[in-house]
Amino acid sequence: MSRTRVMIRRLAGVQHLLLAVLVVVGVGRGLGAGDAAGPLLGSTALFLAWYAVGARRAASGRDLADGRGRPGRGLPVGGWWLLGLVGVWLLTVVASPEMVWVAFSLWLLAGHLLPLVHAVVVSVLVLAVVVGRGGHAEGWSTAAVLGPVIGGVFAVALSRGLQVIVRDSQQREQLVTSLVAAQAEAEELHAELAQTQHAAGVLSERTRLSRDIHDTLAQGFSSILLLARAGAATGEPAARTRLLGQIEASAAEHLQEARRVVGALAPTPLESGLVDALGRISARLEQESGVRTEVRVEGEVTSLPPGIEVALLRTAQSALANVRQHARATSVVLTLAEAEDSVRLDVVDDGRGFDVATLGAAQGSPAGGGYGLRASRERLLELGGGLDVESEPGRGTALSAHLPRSAGGGWR
Ligand SMILES: Nc1ncnc2c1ncn2[C@@H]1O[C@H](COP(=O)(O)OP(=O)(O)OP(=O)(O)O)[C@@H](O)[C@H]1O
Ligand SMILES: [Mg+2]
Known part of the structure; x- marks a missing residue:
């Protein structure tokens, strides 16, 4: 149960107790003064019964205790109940003037259950009865008038004040509840975001690994395969020995690459910079396949960010493959x-070329090939650059990769 409900219950308990004490005092004094017991006890029983109906209804949480009232929309249910209670109380007062003691409880209830104006009107009526019926019992005096007036004002003010406190406390509780709900929602969103970020991270890491495997290991195996086939085809022992040496060198180099991919360490060919790495991979192509290679450098392209160097090296590896x-x-x-704020790598061959228009259809199946150009393009696009492919059957192929110099914080 909320703290506010506990507070309301305690206040109601105090109210019931107070009323019981006042009724006992009134009845006791009335009987003591010789008032007729029948009418007094009968009307008091009716009064208590009517009070109990209201108390039950309030305890069941229905709107009896809602004394805020709605101006222009009539009395709340509790207001009508209270008017009934005042009516029965009048009967008790007729039976014995001592029952004016109970007026204090009526004022408290009026302050609690009625809108302010109604509360004042009812309280003044009750006050008039108290003064008129009780005052002259012991002779008229200033105290006999002033006492009930002070009691009435005090009771109405007290119950209004308590009402404000209860309402504030309810609002604070609602605020706390909505804050807790908002916080829970924020935490849920945060967890969802973290999950999405994690999933995106896993996906991008997988993509990076699959590209790395394609550009390094797969190309290594393919070159070893070509060398091995050439070795099997040749009958010359000297050529075989040379090819075996090349196979060994290629296997050793790609083993190193495999270790780097597995350990996600810095790429081995780049330890001495991109230009050197390009020189090494083209020299190997030349050595193994007999294709003449040349590496040209234009402008300031040393000390590029590692992300750019790795992306361009991977593009070159895929292109040479x-x-x-x-x-x-x-x-x-x-x-x-170097081109203004970007870096460009062109790979131009004089081979048989191909129809660039057929590229889209051929790509997409890593098992059957067709992955290399797409992966290179995606890698470059992710870094804010791009890849252009120009080729025509019989007229060679020209690949142009470009990246902004600002790219490449990380390496992919
Ligand atoms: N330099 C080139 N000369 C001739 N054809 C080329 C050249 N580069 C690419 N192609 C053609 O473009 C196709 C797509 O190349 P891509 O690198 O995307 O895939 P792949 O080499 O077939 O397979 P993978 O790279 O996945 O091993 C190739 O199959 C080939 O037909
Ligand atoms: Mg390829």
């Missing part, structure tokens, strides 16, 4: 160039 697998080129030129 395509040259090796598809182009049948005799030469390929890699150009790393």
